[in-house]
Amino acid sequence: MTESARRIASDAEGFILEAEDRRAIAHERDHYEQPQAACIEALKIVQHRHGWVPDAAIPAIAEVLGVGPADVEGVATFYSLIFRQPVGRHVILVCDSSSCFLNDYEELRDTLSERLGIGFGQTTADGRFTLLPVCCLGACDRGPALMIDDHTYGPVDPGDVADLLEGYA
Amino acid sequence: MSASRYHCQLRQGAAERRAETHPLTWRLREDGAMLGLDDYVEKDGYAAVREVLNHRTADDVIKTMKEANVRGRGGAGFSAGLKWSLTMKGPDIPRGYLVCNADEMEPGTFKDRLLLEQQPHLLIEGMILAGYANDSCFGYIFLRGEYLEAARAVQQALDEARAAGWLGPDIAGSGFDFDIALHTGAGRYICGEETALINSLEGKRANPRDKPPFPGQSGAWGKPTVVNNVETLCNAPGVMHHGAQWYQDLSGDLSDDGGTKLYGVSGKVNKPGLWELPIGTPASELLERAGGMRDGRALKTWLPGGGSTGFLLPEHLDEALDFDTIGKLGSRLGTGLMTVVNEDQSVLSLMRNLEQFFARESCGWCTPCRDGLPWIVKLLQALERGEGERGDIEMLDKLADDLGPGKTFCAHAPGAAMPLQSALKYFRDEFERGVTHPAGVAHAEPIPVGEA
Amino acid sequence: MATIHVDGQRYDVEGSDNLLDACLSQGLDVPYFCWHPAMGSVGACRQCAVKQFKDEDDTQGKLVMSCMTPAADGTRISIDDEQAREFRASVIEWLMTYHPHDCPVCEEGGHCHLQDMTVMTGHDRRRYRFRKRTHRNQYLGPFIAHEMNRCINCYRCVRFYRDYAGGTDLGVFGMNNNLYFGRHQEGTLESPFSGNLSEVCPTGVFTDQTHSEQYTRKWDLQFAPSICHQCAVGCNISPGERYGDIRRIENRYHGEVNRFFLCDRGRFGYGYVNRDDRPRQPEWRSDRDDAWVTLEVDAALDHGADRLRSARRVIGIGSPRASLESNHQLRELVGEEAFSTGIAAAEQRCLDEMHSLNQRCGLPTPTLREVEHHDALLILGEDLIESAARVGLAVRQAAQARRETLAAERDIPAWNDAAVRTLGQDRYHPVFIAYPIATELDDVTAARFTLAPDDIARLGFAVAHEIDDKAPAVAGLDPATREAARDIAAQLMAAERPLVISGGSLGCEAILQAAGNVARALARRARRGGVLLVRREANSTGLTMIGGKPLEWALDELASRRADAVVILENDLYQRLPATLIDVALATAETVVVLDHQRTATWAQAHLGLPAASFAEADGTLVSLEGRAQRFFQVFDPTYLRPATRIHESWRWLHVLRGDIRRHPVADIALDAVTRDCARANPALGAIVDAAPDADYRVHGLKLAREPHRYSGRTAMRAHLDVSEPRVPQDPDSPFTFSMEGYNGIGRPREEVAFAWAPGWNSPQAWNKFTDEVGGHLRAGDPGVRLIAPSPGAHAYATSIPEGFRGRDGEWQLVILARLFGGDETSSRAAPIVARAAPATLAVAADDATRLGVDDGDRLEITGQAGSLTLAVRREATLPGGVVGLPAGLAPVLVAGEWVRLAVSRGGGGDEGGHS
């Protein structure tokens, strides 16, 4: 079973909002006038643990925040950094905005695509990488830029891609 | 060679940066590391807070800010002092919020990141002053989710400041209570639009809100709310410390506007980067500091301040980069970070790229933006593939016009329309070359399945 | 008032409106989508753009969204301006880029707001040549069908569903042009107002699924103005018929009652009209052991008349779900002394109490529209969403209206919906609810009290005492309740228009008396308040005004042989009292004549069954809970497509039967005469003759059309029966014709509008053309007459205050909880309502359940005086201990208020709701 398939399977078995996450969400709630404000942070907390936000997490978060599940899903599907599908162990965000575009971003994108055998929005069969486009990463002085997990790289020459990916098992 | 981790860096050495002339960056460490509380305080940090909170009234702060005419660095150039003077205050009005817009996502913009990562205390100081002026009860720094380095720096600075009594109850013994929380986003360019930002802060979908009522009347949770850009707020300590006149004088004869600006250059230049320069510095100087065009290619066109500003030509390089001058040229100063396009690069393709961005980032609230932009993208793609039809360019003209200011719900779509309109004006031939079909004749599906 | 200039013309408009509203109110056409008269403006669709000019000299002008621009005095705009027209055409063009081009086969075609606006803006050519994006649809339950590909992203559905109606399970997902309006996962829409989506949606994303299953174009439906018969609120409806079946029910605008919205019971509960098993011909058997034979009308009447003539004493049992006219005719037939209302005594006592309070408590009853303007509400013993859903929706608006007040203080106009919500947040006008369990309005309440009925009454009495210390004090009140009463009293007194709502749902007179005391106290303290009392059935109020003996009396008369014949009008007695009592009474009677449109358990006991007309085939008058007499009109002639049918209005049957009994050959009678008779015989009902125009009402000498002018297929629809088309049925009872020939315009104001259509406006938005201003009143006046007004003067307080509720060992007090789906007699016979109704369960307080060792789904046998029931358990955290709750609509084995025993039932046996 591939990594992502395993994750989907485990999700189908039922979702439990861990007590620790529940506490973290409750803590976030206190920063704001209304509990709904912690919604994005709550989604991030769940995503931090599971890699993505499984369907069953939506009503669970809604319950903690005292809002409707439709509110939570409405938010979850609006923001690009909330993943409503399983992703790989590492998420590559490739800046596709104008400055990087002018610095040959398309070449970088194609190299990544070829190397990983996936396009944007897809995950490699081994569950290692997910490839996504991202808005201007604010690294325009060193484009083309990309982000893998917590780190931003730039400029990334297509020739550097192989080495760069090596670092992410 | 392997790709290196990105770290943002100002292109000016310590020698050039002085307290009197570089209010935003003079304290920055040469190594680019974050300036901690001790270093910051040692370099006059929080002096303005101590002085203002204890000795000056909120109205006084606003008056000084108005005189200094610090124009919003988020792109619209609205006077911060004037905005603050419109915030509702009074016995019947609840204390509201002060929100720092640190959602920097404008294509070609990488300035707020520098201040956030390397000098968060300056921002905090600015926010305390703004909070005081606007009688805010609490502040939020709305930081884009991808700026993880900045999040660490800001969080550290907030903790340091709180521990040192610069945040929390009774700041500097003044009786003023104010604290700040870091709120990180989850993507989406539209969150930078100030009212969408407020909705996002409230944990909702980031659809903008109609104005009036302005956030200063009814913002976050219906309370008076002030939203300012990082750089705008970072100007407040200097203004309050040195006065409005000093601020005005910073730009000398270069501009009617006062102060300095974080300018930058990206694109195929030799030394892309970021500089703090007097506002009104001409683009030619920036280009020069950036080491000129790479590989000896000629400059074809440039965007003065991000993807939502209009194209300018090489002949405009000597104009002052300030709000009014660039405005008169039919563009906008925007964020003041210029993007250059060289003679080999296609404006049509760049436009397609930009419109894909704007179409994808449309919040989906209003019709022209939500449904007009994807149409623009498809027309541009068709032209780019040489599959345009007669009438497509006129259609683009019309769409650009229909997406202009006042017709859409917020400024996102006009931001997408402006570069298109100017591209059609200056580089119409590039678009015309893509028209190969008569109107209405059936031809191959121009958009492959799956991409539509 | 403000003067605005539109394309050079001056108009006097309401200055507090936005320009769109103001223009539409003037009859000007401005296209729009995201705006809705009941929901205000959000400026999303950009369809309503007009050109605004600074002053007379400004020729340039700029585009503004008329829905987001105040109609300030001196405003100058142009709708006709070329740039504005072009922009509006662009907007439609964008909206249509992804919209299917399938109007001819789309269900919404012909009453589609998008179609109307597309024509209005002149968009007729597709220039977008690229691929459309498509969506998958969701299953949303038995009421609403989903077709997301038609969506134009106007956001009206979520704004209605969530913001207006308080639903939480419909949302908008995704962003950019990939938006999705639906549920977070497939499943039945939870809101009891989901049906309004079919009218709120400007196109066909959310459609009436009960209609889809037997689809007919709007223009091919035959309509009549009607009144919903599914509860006592009296919402105005427009039922549409084709081929002898009701195909859908749409909202009929009434400026004081339902305005734009209906509840789902009313909209989707009509299926009983179309049931195959409906009696359509008279059925007869001389002895109950014989088999039924069907008879022609004359033979049936002869048999009936013979039996009744030879009876020693005939009594009549009326019905709160039948019209005034039918009840009146029955009373004429049997005589006042022999007339029973057909309502059980306990309920009738409550109804009488309510009627007397309405006359004597000193406060008037607000209309639904007025409810929305009350600024502090106390609700005693009603779960409004279950018992009178449309009132509940109005109460939600009343609570939310506080935001408009707050917004006004900051100069934010009431129509600026998003801004009003932002400023107001969750600040509501105070609403207090006392009911045994949580209710769907709890999210807007200031405080909720889940109490046993007697304690609800005590709270009410205490509030009255706090308002006016002349009202009796409650002995032995605990400090918390006193504190609560004080707070409620203070908030009611601080309000400008306090409102007390109560009703008969819990069958507890003490609660009504308590509500009466609160109302009297407010009246004495000179508050401009209101009182609204919820009755159960469509004509409960009207029948109470006619009066009669309770059902128990009638059963007793029969069982004790003081009467040997009974005529039962549209009433299934088995729904009202335990079967054992009814069986005995009917078995003892020599002659049982039943008139009904449903094959009920009571019908099964008849000697003679006469097929009565349902609301769809009848005219008549009902009195709603606000005391408004309203006429409903026959939608179609049941014999037109089913010639063998012998269905007639009950009042018509009874009129002829009466003549036959007396051997007077009688001429047919028309509605107006019966209504007049009824008014004459019941002075309190005197005004009902004015409830609607007489049968001889004409516009331009024309009767009113029941069919839209594009009605098609009339010659073909009977071709399988007879190739020659018969003359259209004549209608002696009303000003309407069974035809498209007749008046249906907007030029001559009329109260009774069968269907909303105006040139260019095929969708329900056409109602704007019939009102004096958008969201206002029908130009000819809203239909109906108010019959009840409070008489002024000091009125005595009720003084019998119950003891506080005390639980008993091994016994539980039974409360019957009103239920929207499954809780009323007729709509419970409609398949979609059955599908939607939650299974009947017994609500048990969580602690009690633990003590009994039962959990959700375990079965309990509930035993009372007259029998027992076995039901699955539902633990209710909010229910007070010592009380158990039974859903309304089950066989009446157990009686509200009685003490019952509970025993764990082993094995899977025992059918739900069945009695043993």
Ligand SMILES: Cc1cc2nc3c(=O)[nH]c(=O)nc-3n(C[C@H](O)[C@H](O)[C@H](O)COP(=O)(O)O)c2cc1C
């Ligand atoms: C689509 C859109 C995106 C924006 N993004 C940003 C942003 O990322 N950062 C920012 O400071 N302002 C952004 N703005 C401008 C803000 O709406 C607002 O004008 C600004 O935060 C006000 O601060 P200032 O007056 O200090 O510039 C954006 C505006 C629009 C229309």
Ligand code: SF4
């Ligand atoms: S212009 Fe675009 S981003 Fe702005 S409200 Fe309209 S759809 Fe949203």
Ligand code: FES
């Ligand atoms: S109706 Fe005015 S913008 Fe939609």
